[in-house]
Amino acid sequence: MDQTLPPNPRRHFLGVVTSAVGTVGLVAVAIPFVTTMTPSERARAAGGPVDVPLASVPPGTIATVEWRGRPVWILHRTPAMLAALGGHDAELVDPASQQDQQPFYARNATRATRPEFFIATAVCTHLGCIPAFRPEVAPPDLGPRWPGGFFCPCHGSTFDLAGRVFRNVPAPRNLEIPPYSFAGDSVVVGVEPLEANT
Numbered sequence: 001m002d003q004t005l006p007p008n009p010r011r012h013f014l015g016v017v018t019s020a021v022g023t024v025g026l027v028a029v030a031i032p033f034v035t036t037m038t039p040s041e042r043a044r045a046a047g048g049p050v051d052v053p054l055a056s057v058p059p060g061t062i063a064t065v066e067w068r069g070r071p072v073w074i075l076h077r078t079p080a081m082l083a084a085l086g087g088h089d090a091e092l093v094d095p096a097s098q099q100d101q102q103p104f105y106a107r108n109a110t111r112a113t114r115p116e117f118f119i120a121t122a123v124c125t126h127l128g129c130i131p132a133f134r135p136e137v138a139p140p141d142l143g144p145r146w147p148g149g150f151f152c153p154c155h156g157s158t159f160d161l162a163g164r165v166f167r168n169v170p171a172p173r174n175l176e177i178p179p180y181s182f183a184g185d186s187v188v189v190g191v192e193p194l195e196a197n198t
Contacts, residue, residue: 036148049190051183054117062133064122071122072178073128074187081135081161082115084147091145092164094174098160102177111162111177117187119180120163128172129154135161150175 004063011076050072053100057063057076064071086109089095097107105113112118131150138144142158150161158166163175181193 005106030086044133051186051188053186055105057117059116060093061133065175065189067178073122073133074117074189074190075118075120075133075161077110077116077118077161080146083109084108085109085160085162088145088160091166091191092160093167093172095164097164099173102174103192106177111164111174111194113180114182117182118162118191119187119189121176121178122153123164124152124157125173125175126152126155126157126169130159131159131175133142140151152190 018033050067052063052065052074054076058076059076059078060081062073066072066075095109097111102111110118111120122130127153131152133144134146134151135148136146137148138146146159148156149158150163151158152171154168157169157171159171159175160166163177165171165174178186178189179192180189181191182188
């Protein structure tokens, strides 16, 4: 004697509806979760190269841009600023930039591919504070030997106008040089120059 029950159309319908509603609910919950895993527009922009017109940085001024979530300085040095770089090598930790925190094209006295433009990450190498731009020579608070440069007010670290760290301060290394290149009348932060890839 066969004990199987005849198919119940109502039960089958409820099973299909329940599965459909569960699937829709699962998709509704998954979409916001998956969306949070993709980077925001701002995050994507912060990781890409930053193009800065050189005309926007007149001689003697400094511009700050954001690259990969960090501030980057673009300093347009005057002839007087460049001349001030040569008189205090004995007071610097790494005057020839031999430590390995900058690209090879910044291992020179100006730490730049074009001497008049200094590009550096605006983060102190001690604890990550942002130093202040202090271009004036021998101000009262920094003393008669101050040649102009960057002063970190948090713990007193000092750097010259090429981002080279002075001796006897908390910061152990020169300011970091990010990858950059020149393209026409702009500097592009975040892109190595073509000669770096050859």
